[in-house]
Amino acid sequence: MKMKRPLAHGKDKAPPSALDPAQWVQLHGDALFGFAILRVRDREVAEDLVQECLMGAYEARHRFTGEAAERTWLTGILKHKIIDHLRKQSRRQSTETLSDQALGEAHFDGRGHWVGRSSTWNGDPKALIENSEFQATLAGCIAALPDKLATTFILREIDGVESEEVCTILGITSTNMWARIHRARLSLRRCLETKWFRESE
């Protein structure tokens, strides 16, 4: 007859599934940093955020359920840290100092007509996104957006944060947010136009 093995002491037991904090910096450091710097646009801040994220994750390690991959779980924590940071930052710069109008290049002439021609965009979004060269181009175009446009656009269109929430986080009016997203769209489109669609015709 087999003896029942005593269970490991609950408290000292390693968290479920394999979190390996000692390896975090090496395995995920750069990816987390990339995720952060794309959103905060400042190396030092991004590095601080990665640190806060990993320290916070360590404290919260018992909450890791193993449902998501380690990287995904860490990224989720980082996302919260980034949003907190953006929120604090918007509180510090209570007034919009930069004229939003000054951001981004001209897409219309003085009479409100489109400047420059566009080629026809064909193709199926699914096929496009599965093309890693296209992804790289798109990522490059997003990264090349002016800071404020990028942060706003990424929160809304990539992170899927609700409009009202985006306004609160960034401390801007909805009018301001729509204007930024619109200009981000115009810039992104021009960038993709030049770097992808024109060449692939």
Place this chain on the structure above:
Amino acid sequence: MTAAAVTYAAGDGRTGMFEFFKLLNARCEDHARLISLSMDHSLTRSQRLAIKIHVLYCKACRRFKHDAHMMRETIKMGCGQCNEFPKAKETSLSPEAADAIAASLKARMSDDQ
């Protein structure tokens, strides 16, 4: 539709027929703004109708509308690389930062032992 959205889109708070006729003569720049807004916010009936008519004869705005939706759809499919800062520049933690973070994690972990 909120007052702010009307003002942003039409330039003033007027609605109804007046807004519609004004929009019919609006410039492409204004139509493009409306097209973008419509992706995040509901438009007034006159605004929707004005866009519909405008894109019938304006190829440039028709293309913008198509491309803007296509961009959104494509991004929604999940662009993994969009979450990493693209090559060239700052793609990784500086070695100093990496060491510092690893050191603080290690210190914190040894507290537990």
